[in-house]
Amino acid sequence: MSEFSPGQRWISDGEAELGLGTVLNGDPRSVTILFSASQETRTYNTRQAPLTRVAFGSGDRVIAADGWQMTVDDSREHQGLIIYLGKDANGDACELPETKLADTMQFDQARDRLLTGQVDRNDWFDLRFRTLHHYQRTEKHPALGFAGPRIDLIPHQLYIADEVARRHAPRVLLADEVGLGKTIEAGLILHRLLLAGRVERALIVVPDSLTHQWLVELLRRFSLSVTLLDESQSQALGEGNPFDSGQIILASQGWLFANPNRQQQALASRFDLLVVDEAHHLDWREDGSGAGYQCVEALAAEIDGLLLLTATPEQMGVESHFARLRLLDPERYHDIARFKEEERHYADVAAAIEALDALPESADARAAIDAVIDDRESQALLATLANAEASDEQRDTARDQLRDALLDRHGTGRVMFRNSRRHVGGFPERRLHTATLALPSAYRRVLRRLERDEDYLDELLIETGLDHPDVLIYPDAMYRELSSDPLNAEDWWHVDPRINWLLEQLSDDSGSGFAGEKVLVIAHHRETAEGVAEGLRTLGGYHAPVFHEDLSLIERDRAAAAFADEEDGCQVLVCSEIGSEGRNFQFCRHLVMFDMPQHPDQLEQRIGRLDRIGQQHAIEIHVPQFEHSPGERLMRWYHEGMDAFSAPHGVGSDLFEAFGDALADALLDDEELDAIISETHAMYTAKLAERNAGRNRLLELNACRPARAARIIDAVRELDADKALPRYVERALDIFGVDSKDIGEGLIHLKPSQQMLDGLPGLAKGEDGFTATYNRDKALARDDVQPLSWEHPLVREMMGRIVDGTMGNTALALFKHPSIPGGRLMAELVFRTHCPAPKRLHLNRFLPPTAVRVLLDESGANLTDKISFTGLGKNLQKVNKSLSRDLIKSRHDQLRGLLDQGESEAERELSSIVEGAETRMRAQLDGELARLNALAEHNPAVRDAELAALESERAALSDAIETTRLRLDAVRVVITVDTDG
Ligand SMILES: Nc1ncnc2c1ncn2[C@@H]1O[C@H](COP(=O)(O)OP(=O)(O)OP(=O)(O)O)[C@@H](O)[C@H]1O
Numbered sequence: 007m008s009e010f011s012p013g014q015r016w017i018s019d020g021e022a023e024l025g026l027g028t029v030l031n032g033d034p035r036s037v038t039i040l041f042s043a044s045q046e047t048r049t050y051n052t053r054q055a056p057l058t059r060v061a062f063g064s065g066d067r068v069i070a071a072d073g074w075q076m077t078v079d080d081s082r083e084h085q086g087l088i089i090y091l092g093k094d095a096n097g098d099a100c101e102l103p104e105t106k107l108a109d110t111m112q113f114d115q116a117r118d119r120l121l122t123g124q125v126d127r128n129d130w131f132d133l134r135f136r137t138l139h140h141y142q143r144t145e146k147h148p149a150l151g152f153a154g155p156r157i158d159l160i161p162h163q164l165y166i167a168d169e170v171a172r173r174h175a176p177r178v179l180l181a182d183e184v185g186l187g188k189t190i191e192a193g194l195i196l197h198r199l200l201l202a203g204r205v206e207r208a209l210i211v212v213p214d215s216l217t218h219q220w221l222v223e224l225l226r227r228f229s230l231s232v233t234l235l236d237e238s239q240s241q242a243l244g245e246g247n248p249f250d251s252g253q254i255i256l257a258s259q260g261w262l263f264a265n266p267n268r269q270q271q272a273l274a275s276r277f278d279l280l281v282v283d284e285a286h287h288l289d290w291r292e293d294g295s296g297a298g299y300q301c302v303e304a305l306a307a308e309i310d311g312l313l314l315l316t317a318t319p320e321q322m323g324v325e326s327h328f329a330r331l332r333l334l335d336p337e338r339y340h341d342i343a344r345f346k347e348e349e350r351h352y353a354d355v356a357a358a359i360e361a362l363d364a365l366p367e368s369a370d371a372r373a374a375i376d377a378v379i380d381d382r383e384s385q386a387l388l389a390t391l392a393n394a395e396a397s398d399e400q401r402d403t404a405r406d407q408l409r410d411a412l413l414d415r416h417g418t419g420r421v422m423f424r425n426s427r428r429h430v431g432g433f434p435e436r437r438l439h440t441a442t443l444a445l446p447s448a449y450r451r452v453l454r455r456l457e458r459d460e461d462y463l464d465e466l467l468i469e470t471g472l473d474h475p476d477v478l479i480y481p482d483a484m485y486r487e488l489s490s491d492p493l494n495a496e497d498w499w500h501v502d503p504r505i506n507w508l509l510e511q512l513s514d515d516s517g518s519g520f521a522g523e524k525v526l527v528i529a530h531h532r533e534t535a536e537g538v539a540e541g542l543r544t545l546g547g548y549h550a551p552v553f554h555e556d557l558s559l560i561e562r563d564r565a566a567a568a569f570a571d572e573e574d575g576c577q578v579l580v581c582s583e584i585g586s587e588g589r590n591f592q593f594c595r596h597l598v599m600f601d602m603p604q605h606p607d608q609l610e611q612r613i614g615r616l617d618r619i620g621q622q623h624a625i626e627i628h629v630p631q632f633e634h635s636p637g638e639r640l641m642r643w644y645h646e647g648m649d650a651f652s653a654p655h656g657v658g659s660d661l662f663e664a665f666g667d668a669l670a671d672a673l674l675d676d677e678e679l680d681a682i683i684s685e686t687h688a689m690y691t692a693k694l695a696e697r698n699a700g701r702n703r704l705l706e707l708n709a710c711r712p713a714r715a716a717r718i719i720d721a722v723r724e725l726d727a728d729k730a731l732p733r734y735v736e737r738a739l740d741i742f743g744v745d746s747k748d749i750g751e752g753l754i755h756l757k758p759s760q761q762m763l764d765g766l767p768g769l770a771k772g773e774d775g776f777t778a779t780y781n782r783d784k785a786l787a788r789d790d791v792q793p794l795s796w797e798h799p800l801v802r803e804m805m806g807r808i809v810d811g812t813m814g815n816t817a818l819a820l821f822k823h824p825s826i827p828g829g830r831l832m833a834e835l836v837f838r839t840h841c842p843a844p845k846r847l848h849l850n851r852f853l854p855p856t857a858v859r860v861l862l863d864e865s866g867a868n869l870t871d872k873i874s875f876t877g878l879g880k881n882l883q884k885v886n887k888s889l890s891r892d893l894i895k896s897r898h899d900q901l902r903g904l905l906d907q908g909e910s911e912a913e914r915e916l917s918s919i920v921e922g923a924e925t926r927m928r929a930q931l932d933g934e935l936a937r938l939n940a941l942a943e944h945n946p947a948v949r950d951a952e953l954a955a956l957e958s959e960r961a962a963l964s965d966a967i968e969t970t971r972l973r974l975d976a977v978r979v980v981i982t983v984d985t986d987g
Pocket residue numbers: 156157158159160163182183184185186187188189190191316317587588589590614615618619620
């Protein structure tokens with residue numbers, strides 16, 4: 007007769023998530039089970055049915071189909087069905103036939119699974135315990151989020167990322183000079199916040215030309231998958247809100263800023279972080295701000311976190327810069343006059359900071375510091391520092407604390423981070439090469455007439471439709487606009503000697519030319535860039551891709567890729583001004599400025615394409631210019647007036663504001679120009695000295711605090727060198743069914759096996775898998791090799807599945823040991839802390855899921871300290887599943903008792919875990935709050951909302967920690983066997 011009777015309750019061993027099944031009918035060969043909760047019906051062969059009969063025992067709690075609960079005392083059988091006897095919630099005696107058990111009852115908890123005979127493999131249990139251990143360790147590690155990305159450990163970037171990511175809803179301007187890694191900083195901040203659960207969704211808005219580069223950088227360096235949204239993609243997504251279609255949405259500014267409806271959708275989609283690249287384009291004016299500014303202003307009012315990125319914050323003028331600071335913190339930045347007034351005071355603060363090193367000896371230094379501090383705490387630190395009796399150590403500590411306090415309290419340092427080459431160091435030299443060419447007659451005609459005839463300029467502006475001074479600086483544009491003139495019948499590039507000069511340079515192999523080298527050509531206008539490419543092709547047979555703002559994204563990326571290709575790529579790429587902003591071309595060292603940009607910040611942006619982290623050579627800047635032309639005069643203004651080609655200096659905007667108009671009027675007159683150059687130079691020297699003593703100095707000192715940066719780098723290196731990682735990953739891969747093979751040189755190849763569990767990132771059955779390394783330098787050197795770390799998506803996925811799922815939460819094994827007699831039972835119980843708290847609190851930094859192991863023998867003796875997890879593991883042998891089930895069945899009552907006892911043993915550990923977490927939390931947040939409160943008294947850049955949020959975060963964390971409970975996470979039954987048996 008069949009062991010299955012209709013009405014009996016069974017569960018599927020392999021698919022416990024189906025819920026409680028009911029036997030519909032059974033015969034000696036097959037049985038059909040209905041899983042009502044999941045609306046599935048399955049028929050099994052009775053001899054191999056992967057099913058376990060559900061039988062509850064004394065103390066178990068069960069739920070009836072109509073919702074009430076009972077605690078089981080006993081059971082009896084009637085016609086093959088179990089009737090449970092027990093008490094309901096009021097303590098009244100009751101009965102419940104198994105047919106009336108709730109279909110939705112879940113058996114995923116270790117206790118239920120064990121007692122219903124669902125036993126996992128022993129090595130799964132082993133992996134589960136190890137996973138909990140490492141998860142706990144890495145979740146609260148100070149380098150969380152920084153160890154996984156494929157980056158060089160560059161101090162200023164890690165300092166900024168750490169400082170910003172620890173703030174509640176950070177709102178900052180990342181304003182490092184061009185090419186120092188703002189994208190990387192933003193990526194690091196995002197990565198940490200995502201891993202910490204503080205950000206769940208981010209919107210990244212970047213210039214059209216940079217969408218692909220961002221997409222690639224986020225994937226390649228941070229393993230972050232991004233949804234790139236444009237109009238066609240949005241339409242393809244159909245009815246819903248396209249901004250809801252991914253966790254990280256990347257949108258181009260051109261598209262979003264021009265589309266009010268899409269902006270409304272972006273506003274309606276809930277994001278926690280907004281990132282805006284090349285934010286200097288968000289222009290603000292009193293009489294009306296640009297569409298970009300308005301769009302970002304609306305989004306910034308809704309989204310808690312905001313990162314604005316720009317290397318040239320003042321490119322659109324100081325008012326626009328101030329308006330962008332206002333986006334970050336409207337309360338703090340509402341009065342530009344006050345802001346400017348504060349700036350005047352920065353030199354004193356910077357001087358005070360520098361003076362710290364002159365104490366205790368210098369009385370002047372003491373006076374300089376005294377003049378900028380007014381609180382008692384700082385006074386006390388100053389007294390220690392000035393006290394010749396104090397020990398060196400005391401003075402060092404006081405000096406560091408006072409430096410931090412001064413930096414924290416003054417300036418825009420809290421909202422704006424600006425590192426400069428001067429401060430970071432180690433950047434290549436820039437060399438300027440000019441080539442003076444004769445004006446072609448077509449240009450000369452017009453320019454000479456302009457010099458002679460003052461009224462001709464107006465006429466020319468009307469005739470060409472060009473602006474002043476464009477019409478003077480860009481003679482090719484003027485020529486194109488005058489194409490109806492029979493003398494201008496030829497294409498401009500036919501008559502312009504810069505093309506021939508470029509062709510000669512390209513083939514010049516004398517050492518001073520470009521032969522065999524990559525060359526980036528930048529011209530102001532798109533039409534000029536197109537003409538240069540056409541001229542090179544027609545006159546010299548060169549294929550030079552063009553890169554400008556009016557190309558589609560695909561065309562642009564194709565052009566950049568053709569240029570980047572080392573072996574088959576083309577020698578020259580011709581870019582327009584806007585089209586090339588933000589791009590990475592540091593593999594090339596020759597920059598041709600085909601013409602001059604109009605603003606010093608644009609000049610800096612141009613050089614920044616090559617002068618970036620990763621540039622290995624001195625940068626050769628080539629400028630072909632026409633003798634006695636406005637273009638040459640403009641270049642002299644840059645070069646002689648402000649030394650703009652040798653290094654970024656950050657005062658270009660001030661100079662442009664002061665002299666831009668006068669310069670435009672002097673472009674036809676050498677004498678006038680000479681006067682402007684010398685005035686510019688005088689102002690440049692003064693401004694530079696002022697900035698370097700004041701704001702810039704303060705910003706630099708604040709943008710990287712070396713001691714803290716060094717601590718973060720040490721923390722990352724500690725994880726890099728973690729020997730436990732490869733051991734863990736090997737084990738996990740084996741269990742998840744991924745073959746790993748050492749292929750030498752520190753590389754391993756991961757390949758899915760036929761048994762691989764589905765859904766592992768980067769791996770699909772039947773495909774080749776990928777090559778990976780634990781070595782940072784190797785991963786940096788080879789893009790095709792993935793960096794394996796605790797933060798790699800594959801490792802996190804495996805850990806997450808174990809921690810969040812049931813995998814390995816039960817096991818049974820035999821234990822052979824000469825000194826322990828056979829036939830005895832032990833229970834190895836792993837409890838885990840549970841503490842429900844909103845993700846954004848990032849509770850894991852103080853209290854990650856923490857495991858408590860308890861090992862009991864059948865008499866209830868606690869052997870936890872006597873036999874370690876690894877000690878026990880070494881002597882275990884596996885058992886097949888059906889024998890395991892029988893063994894568990896035969897020891898049900900004993901196991902129940904041990905499970906209950908284990909719970910009380912583990913409970914004893916709880917208070918110290920909770921206390922430890924509370925202490926850690928207090929140590930950090932009390933310190934931060936104290937610092938922030940002190941700061942708020944001096945520096946209005948501390949937002950009230952930030953203070954309030956930190957206070958409520960501390961209260962919420964404390965409440966959450968208090969509710970921590972221990973729950974059984976996993977249990978392994980161990981049966982001893984005689985060594986000879
Ligand atoms: N820590 C790092 N490790 C490896 N490469 C880096 C690192 N930081 C920056 N880079 C590389 O240096 C280049 C410049 O970095 P990034 O694009 O972030 O600079 P940026 O400050 O945003 O530049 P821009 O001002 O032009 O927008 C990029 O190619 C980037 O990949």
